[in-house]
Amino acid sequence: MLLVLAAWTMAASRPTSDSAWILDSLHWTGAFVAAAWVAWRAARAADGQLRRVRSRFALGMACLAAGQLSWDLLSWAGWNPFPGIPNLLYLLLSPCFALGFAATVGDRMPGSQWKSAALDIAGFGLAVLAFTLALFLPHAVRRSALEFVVLTAYPVLLLSAAAAGIVVQLHLRLRPTAATFAVLAGLAGYGALWTAWSLAFLDATLRPGTGMTLMFSLLALLLGWGVANWRPVPSLSPRYDRLCEALLRQIPLAMVAVTSAAAGFIALGDRLPMQARPPLRVLFVLALLCAVVRQTQQLRDRDRLLAAERAVAEGRAQLHHLAHHDPLTGLPNRTLLRDRVTQALATAARRGEKVALMFIDLDRFKEVNDTLGHATGDALLCHVAAQFTLMLREEDTVCRQGGDEFAIVLTDVDSAAAVARAVERVMALSNRRATIAGHELPLSMSVGIAMFPKDGEDFDGLMQCADTAMYRAKAAGRNAFRFYDPQMNVEASERSRLRWLLAHAIERGELHLHFQPYFHLRSGELAGAEVLLRWTSAELGPVGPNQFIPVAEDGGQIVEIGAWVLREACAQVATWQRQGLALPAVAVNLSILQFRHGDLVQQVADALRDSGLPARQLELEITESVLMHETDKVFATADNLKALGVRLAIDDFGTGYSSLAYLKRLNVDKLKIDQSFVRDALASPSTTAIVRAIVDMARAMELEVVAEGIETAAERDFLAATHCAMGQGYLFARPMPADQFEAFLAVRAAGPALAPEQAAADRSGVFPLAS
Ligand SMILES: Nc1nc2c(ncn2[C@@H]2O[C@@H]3COP(=O)(O)O[C@H]4[C@@H](O)[C@H](n5cnc6c(=O)[nH]c(N)nc65)O[C@@H]4COP(=O)(O)O[C@H]3[C@H]2O)c(=O)[nH]1
Missing domain, CATH: 3.30.70.270 (Reverse transcriptase/Diguanylate cyclase domain)
Structure with missing residues (x-):
């Protein structure tokens, strides 16, 4: 840099033109070679894409230096025509930089963006060409066409290369660095300098050793430094993104501005040759066309962007709504x-x-x-x-x-x-x-x-x-x-403890069956026995079914437990049968969940097959609540169960949704009158009427009736008088464990049939009243 300044100072202080040219050429040569050397070294130090980019820039700088060296040589030889080889080499600077910018883009731009960028550069190039021609043509009277073309090409190519650099910078959102400014300012500065230089050349007013000649060297050094430090890094800043977008939007405007300036020059000046006007007009039209196409494209892109932004905003609102609302009902979630x-x-x-x-x-x-x-x-x-x-x-x-x-x-x-x-x-x-x-x-x-x-x-x-x-x-x-109520928490934790303990009750052998017989009320004959589940927990002791069955139903464990009860009950009754202790029927309670989840029909078929118990001896008790909702599935399962030959009974009849139509369709065999009716039958005339109605209806539908929970002789007599065929209750026997029930069966098998309460009385000691 110091050398350049020294050479120029000497050139400027020398009075003779020749020596000034020599000194100019000295600092040009020094500066161009130095810039090319710096750029070349930087290119070799880089690798990958950066190396490709810097190499192309460096090639441009090398062309500049080579042009200057050839100019020096030819001038020394005394044969330096214009335009000649040096001018051609100088001209190569711009295409090399354009190629460098193209390498910067690489594959970072989609096809549509390439087209937009190319249109931006072409439009700007055309506008600059129009402007340069408008500027140069009035001065070109004494010049050959070739001279004119070369002089015009210098600024147009350089400014177009600078425009290409700016467009790439904006499209790729490359972070602006000092090197970026150095390269772009170097190119644009060269464009302006060549414009001035060419004008002076056309007017034959070119003088050596001026500020203008010095600028060539300084700009070369600036370019060399810029190339050596060129490193394109995309910016992630949304603010910068918006700025680039806004600047890109101004490019058509810049095209129109430059073209209008050119048109203004032509309109004001009167020295433009007539034959140059038509091609200039074509040029203006082309430049304006580019601006219009680009503007239209931008408006379309903007519309698309706005539509996309709207879609994103709507999507966001929808997502927000979905995240906060239930999609089915639209209620808040x-x-x-x-x-x-x-x-x-x-x-x-x-x-x-x-x-x-x-x-x-x-x-x-x-x-x-x-x-x-x-x-x-x-x-x-x-x-x-x-x-x-x-x-x-x-x-x-x-x-x-x-x-x-x-x-x-x-x-x-x-x-x-x-x-x-x-x-x-x-x-x-x-x-x-x-x-x-x-x-x-x-x-x-x-x-x-x-x-x-x-x-x-x-x-x-x-x-x-x-x-x-x-x-x-x-x-x-x-x-x-x-x-x-805070007490509820205590109960809730008790329930969860129960559920936890119940999960292991089967494998720990804590479940067992009790049998409660029921009798024909008139003859006192044993009609069958209901199987009632008992749980003696190692931790809690005996737990009543009213306590643990709802818990098992909540946790779904009743399906497994119910299957176990079925298997055990059938196996036990079949064993007694083989021992000669006949039990006309065994009734097993079913939960609604067994209807829903378990493969109930298969379970029953397996229990019968494994035990050898005849199907007609098995009665399955379902509560009325089953009928309330599960109609189709219940009917289908009931049909399949009936097809196996088992009998169906409705438990706790009268307490729920007593639909005769459903009863008929279900094809049940027996009704069990709930013990609450038996309890009230003697005290309340309306209950008496209900019990009578149930019994009459059952008889009319040819169903068997069992009254549950008979505790007194008066209740038994009333039920017998209303023609209720069978009865079950503490009056006759409490639920008994299997061994006691076996003894009970053995006594009955040995002796004559007794009236049920007689049997209960006679077996004192053998059949304890408490289970
Ligand atoms: N106060 C009084 N009660 C009498 C009398 N005679 C019988 N009981 C009781 O009444 C209940 C009759 O059974 P449930 O209505 O099917 O009602 C049963 C049944 O719904 C359910 N349950 C019992 N074992 C099973 C089972 O293996 N599976 C299913 N799903 N539920 C069962 O637990 C309920 C209660 O069973 P338990 O406590 O054994 O209570 C039994 C029985 O001990 C009497 O004269 N007076």
Whole structure:
């Protein structure tokens, strides 16, 4: 750099033109060779794509240096025509840089972007050409066409190369560095310098040793440094991305501006040769066409971008909605519920208000799903969701937790009584039936309620309390609501302990069967025995079936336990039979879950085959509740069971949904009158009438009837008088373990038939009344 400055200072201070040219050529040669050497070294130090890019730039710098050296040589030889080899070499600088920019792009640009970039460069190039021609043509009168072309090509190619660099920089969002500025400013500066130089050349006013000649050297050094440090790194900054986008949008405007400036020059000046006007006009039109096409393209891209942005925004909104709402019912989901409850609690805490959280579970929804299909189940859920929404105030939130569970938040509630009123409103739905896809579905729900701040202070705490209370409502026979009470937690943990212990009861041999006989009331003959399950837990001692069967049903363990009972009962009765201790019938209780989940028909067939018990001796007791929902599946299973030859009995008849049509269709063999009727029959005339009606109806339908829970002789006499054929109860015998029942059978096999209570009395000591 210092050498260049020294040479130039000497050239500028020398009065003679020749020596100034010599000194100019000295600093040009020094600067160009030095710049080429620096660029070349940097290219060799790089590898991969960077090496390709820098090599092309360095080749351009080498052409510049070679041009200068050849100029020096030819000038020294005294034969240096214009244009000559040096000019050709100088001209190669721009294409080499353009190739370098193309190598920078590599495969980083998709085809459509390539086209846009090419159009940007071509349009700008055409505009610069138009401008340069407009500038140069009035001065070209005394020059040959070739001279003019070369002089015009210098600035046009250099400015187009600079434009290519800018366009690549913007399209690829390359981070702007000092080297970027050096290369782009070097090219653009050369473009401007050559313009001035060419104009001076055309006007024959070119003088050596001026600032302009010095600039050639300085710009070469700047370019060399820029190439040596060129390293294209994409920027990830969204701000820079937006800036590049905005600048790219200005390119058509720049084309129009440059073209208009050219047109202005022509309009103002009067020295433009006439024959040059038509090609210039074509050039203007082409440049403007490029600008228009590019502008249209940008508008289209912008529209597409806006549409894409809109789609993304809509997608985001949709995602947000999906993340916070249940897709089936459109109600808020648990995530949104948590937000709303948390907000409501914060407000309530500030204002000293109460908040109620209701946890709702539809009773027997699974049965609807299993029997009528998921579409019906979904429609029922939507129906319930719509009803809840209609019933509540706007400020209350209804949400679907998932499955058949809903939650309702009531804010600003005065008292538990107000909550109870709201709950009753919600539960009023239970009195109605929903008609879905032609099916009349009973709507029943169990509701648990937790109150803020009494039961919990945050969402999770309140949810847990409401869940526990809901569980209690279910355990209380469903279709009920319960407010949370701390005692419930104790019970809930007891239930989970029971469930855990029950899981191992079979393998630990803690389950066993009791048998309770039932008799023909008139003859006193043994009619059969009901099998009743007992559990003696190693940790808890004896646990009653009313305690553990609901737990086993909740946990689904009843399916496995029920299968075990079936196998054990058949095997035991068949063994007695082989010992000559005949039992006319053995009745086994079935749970609804065995109908739903287990392969019940196969289990029964296996139990009969393995034990050798005749099918007609096996009675399966199902409760009326089975008939309430599982119609199609129950009918099909019942048909298959009947096809095996077993008998079906309806247990606890009269307590539930007593449909004669279903009874008939089920093809049952026996009804068991629930013990609550037997208990009240003598005291309440309406119950007396019900019992009579059941017995008459059973006789009319040719069904056997057994009255359960007979405890007194008066009850027995009343039932015998109403023509109830059979009876079971403590009056005759309590449920007995297998060994005692075997002894009972042995006594009966030995002796004459006794009236049942006589038998019970006679066997004192043999048949204990307590099981
Ligand atoms: N107060 C009184 N009670 C009498 C009298 N006679 C019989 N009982 C009781 O009444 C219940 C009759 O059985 P359930 O109605 O089928 O009611 C059964 C049945 O629903 C269920 N259960 C028992 N074993 C099984 C089983 O193996 N599988 C299934 N799924 N459920 C069972 O547990 C329930 C209760 O069984 P348990 O406690 O054994 O209670 C038995 C029996 O001990 C009487 O004169 N007075």
